[in-house]
Amino acid sequence: MGIEIILDKCTGCGLCVKACPFAAINIKDKKAEIEANCTLCGSCVEICKFDAILLERPKPSDKDLSEYKDVWIFVELREKDIKKVSFELATKAREIADTLGERVGAVILGGKVKHLCDDIAAYGVDVIYTAENENLIQYNTSNYAGILTGLILKYKPNIVLFPATHLGRDLAPRVAAALEVGLTADCTGLSIKDGLLLQTRPAFGGNIMADIISPSARPQMATIRPNVMKVQSPDSSRKAEIISIPVDIDPKAMRIIIKEIIKTTESGTKSLDEADIVISGGRGMDSAENFKILEDLAETINGVVGASRAAVDAGWRPRSDQVGQSGKTVSPKLYIACGISGKIQHQVGMKSSDTIIAINTDPEAPIFDIADCGIVGDLFEVVPILNDELKKNLSKD
Amino acid sequence: MKLVACVKQVPDTTEVKVDPKTHTLVRDGVPSILNPYDHYAVEECVRIKEKIGDGSVIVITMGPPQARSALMKCLALGADEAVLISDKAFAGSDTFATAYTLAQAIRKLGSIDMVFCGQQAIDGDTAQVGPEIAQQLGMPQVTYVEKIEIDDKHKLTIHKQTEDGYHILEAKAPLLLALLPPTSFQPGNPPMSRILKAKKKPFNIWDAEKLGGDKSKFGLDGSFTQVIKTYTPPSRGECEIIEKEGKEAAKKLGEILLKHEALIKR
Numbered sequence: 001m002g003i004e005i006i007l008d009k010c011t012g013c014g015l016c017v018k019a020c021p022f023a024a025i026n027i028k029d030k031k032a033e034i035e036a037n038c039t040l041c042g043s044c045v046e047i048c049k050f051d052a053i054l055l056e057r058p059k060p061s062d063k064d065l066s067e068y069k070d071v072w073i074f075v076e077l078r079e080k081d082i083k084k085v086s087f088e089l090a091t092k093a094r095e096i097a098d099t100l101g102e103r104v105g106a107v108i109l110g111g112k113v114k115h116l117c118d119d120i121a122a123y124g125v126d127v128i129y130t131a132e133n134e135n136l137i138q139y140n141t142s143n144y145a146g147i148l149t150g151l152i153l154k155y156k157p158n159i160v161l162f163p164a165t166h167l168g169r170d171l172a173p174r175v176a177a178a179l180e181v182g183l184t185a186d187c188t189g190l191s192i193k194d195g196l197l198l199q200t201r202p203a204f205g206g207n208i209m210a211d212i213i214s215p216s217a218r219p220q221m222a223t224i225r226p227n228v229m230k231v232q233s234p235d236s237s238r239k240a241e242i243i244s245i246p247v248d249i250d251p252k253a254m255r256i257i258i259k260e261i262i263k264t265t266e267s268g269t270k271s272l273d274e275a276d277i278v279i280s281g282g283r284g285m286d287s288a289e290n291f292k293i294l295e296d297l298a299e300t301i302n303g304v305v306g307a308s309r310a311a312v313d314a315g316w317r318p319r320s321d322q323v324g325q326s327g328k329t330v331s332p333k334l335y336i337a338c339g340i341s342g343k344i345q346h347q348v349g350m351k352s353s354d355t356i357i358a359i360n361t362d363p364e365a366p367i368f369d370i371a372d373c374g375i376v377g378d379l380f381e382v383v384p385i386l387n388d389e390l391k392k393n394l395s396k397d
Numbered sequence: 398m399k400l401v402a403c404v405k406q407v408p409d410t411t412e413v414k415v416d417p418k419t420h421t422l423v424r425d426g427v428p429s430i431l432n433p434y435d436h437y438a439v440e441e442c443v444r445i446k447e448k449i450g451d452g453s454v455i456v457i458t459m460g461p462p463q464a465r466s467a468l469m470k471c472l473a474l475g476a477d478e479a480v481l482i483s484d485k486a487f488a489g490s491d492t493f494a495t496a497y498t499l500a501q502a503i504r505k506l507g508s509i510d511m512v513f514c515g516q517q518a519i520d521g522d523t524a525q526v527g528p529e530i531a532q533q534l535g536m537p538q539v540t541y542v543e544k545i546e547i548d549d550k551h552k553l554t555i556h557k558q559t560e561d562g563y564h565i566l567e568a569k570a571p572l573l574l575a576l577l578p579p580t581s582f583q584p585g586n587p588p589m590s591r592i593l594k595a596k597k598k599p600f601n602i603w604d605a606e607k608l609g610g611d612k613s614k615f616g617l618d619g620s621f622t623q624v625i626k627t628y629t630p631p632s633r634g635e636c637e638i639i640e641k642e643g644k645e646a647a648k649k650l651g652e653i654l655l656k657h658e659a660l661i662k663r
Contacts, residue, residue: 172525371636
């Protein structure tokens with residue numbers, strides 16, 4: 001068990017030295033040498049071109065499961081701030097940890113992250129593991145997965161929760177596969193049953209729900225849909241213990257390079273999957289310009305505008321706005337569908353919204369099958385009046 | 398270049414209905430289809446092969462014998478060879494065991510330059526198998542891929558979708574790509590001539606014995622997650638239609654919304 005350099009195969013090329021996020025490899029006498037601070041994260045194995053590194057991690061069956069304690073969350077950032085979903089995860093992790101009598105741990109990776117620790121501690125986090133490096137400002141699968149794998153092997157958490165975002169769904173399976181543990185995707189419910197994490201998730205396009213456990217390996221891992229878990233009010237008097245992990249990342253070892261970052265949504269606006277209110281337009285919008293009435297309504301009620309596939313295909317909205325099977329899954333408190341017929345492919349992306357309102361001229365449109373409240377009518381007439389009504393009443397406060 | 402595409406045969410979830418009385422899934426008569434995300438990934442894989450000018454596309458799946466039809470479709474779409482990994486030993490695989498099995502098959506195929514997957518399958522929607530294969534093969538991965546271009550020196554330029562736009566990435570093989578079809582993508586049927594041609598292409602069936610690897614990592618034994626219960630989500634109840642004319646209906650809706658939690662807490 002452990003890690004070994006096969007000296008016959010090692011050429012001393014030094015790629016592994018560059019790839020190691022923990023600076024745990026040196027070249028001595030033209031051969032790689034693993035230092036004591038190795039975490040078995042596996043970043044070196046991945047980069048070695050000569051299969052010269054042999055890594056053997058403890059098998060799940062060899063693990064003493066009772067050694068694994070604490071409920072961890074991966075804290076996702078958006079630019080320099082903590083994403084709302086991270087607070088949702090922290091709140092849920094606190095609840096689970098209290099049931100188990102364990103601590104809540106949080107991992108924050110980025111450029112400079114120390115100043116964020118109090119913000120997340122206020123939601124009930126006891127210990128925060130930070131790694132700061134300029135090469136961690138932009139997400140990179142291999143670096144993030146390597147560091148996280150190493151941390152989990154070292155500190156042995158019982159449960160690790162990730163957000164089911166683009167980043168979380170890229171990172172979590174990588175870490176789960178490295179650790180050889182189970183991972184449940186896109187959970188909408190979490191609780192403790194007989195000491196195990198009970199994970200609830202939708203499948204078959206939201207047509208069925210499944211309850212899942214991961215009894216045989218630790219940590220138990222899951223990704224959690226944004227906007228589903230409640231956020232508790234922060235307690236700024238709470239402070240967490242901070243453990244900073246020294247990391248060393250050589251950009252030359254990165255095999256996937258970000259050349260350009262393109263934003264199709266305005267900076268500062270809330271992202272679709274984090275919005276409490278989503279107002280989506282479909283084929284019935286008729287043109288890109290007509291989305292202005294939805295944007296006006298969104299401004300009044302602090303919502304975010306989404307679109308059906310038909311509206312994206314027509315070129316009226318960018319792809320990043322699309323809700324549905326080949327787009328985003330949202331679960332806001334309020335979803336207003338305007339001129340969207342609501343075929344199953346669209347429903348998959350919004351069915352778990354708390355309240356669904358539909359406005360459509362066709363009384364037979366499938367959207368009415370899942371809506372809580374609807375108007376059979378012309379959205380161009382309804383939406384502006386609705387906006388005026390709401391504006392009038394909301395500005396009074 | 399040797400390219401592999403991993404695919405899955407899935408029930409057409411758009412045809413899955415819930416029995417209104419028993420609240421269980423009605424699976425009878427639901428057709429099995431090639432996962433639409435994978436359909437697109439195979440087309441892209443073939444396009445990249447043709448762009449490079451030489452090389453081959455091997456399409457693999459793990460599934461029951463009936464999954465053959467999904468692979469035949471991939472061959473008709475231009476893949477050169479197919480591998481069906483089929484054995485009772487693989488039954489009950491979760492994403493980890495599935496990824497282990499597929500990674501083992503890819504290793505057996507020899508030195509592979511690129512692995513193509515659909516971003517997710519429409520039945521499970523987990524999006525986990527791709528990255529789990531990449532990890533097991535020690536390959537870098539790019540998920541949420543919207544666009545791929547390859548130049549003469551085999552340098553890849555990739556558009557990766559992000560929550561507020563996309564990143565333009567540069568990468569080289571070996572790597573695994575999980576592809577997101579463009580919104581306009583319609584999985585069509587290949588022409589009859591290509592379906593006939595597909596029947597002449599190499600088709601391999603590997604059981605657990607032939608596949609090799611660590612048998613304790615197959616199927617139910619190799620799975621760390623256990624589904625203990627499935628049920629239909631609570632019904633949303635009837636839609637309340639506001640039976641008024643345009644202007645009055647809008648005002649009434651306004652009244653309803655003003656009482657909604659999302660607006661009060663705004």
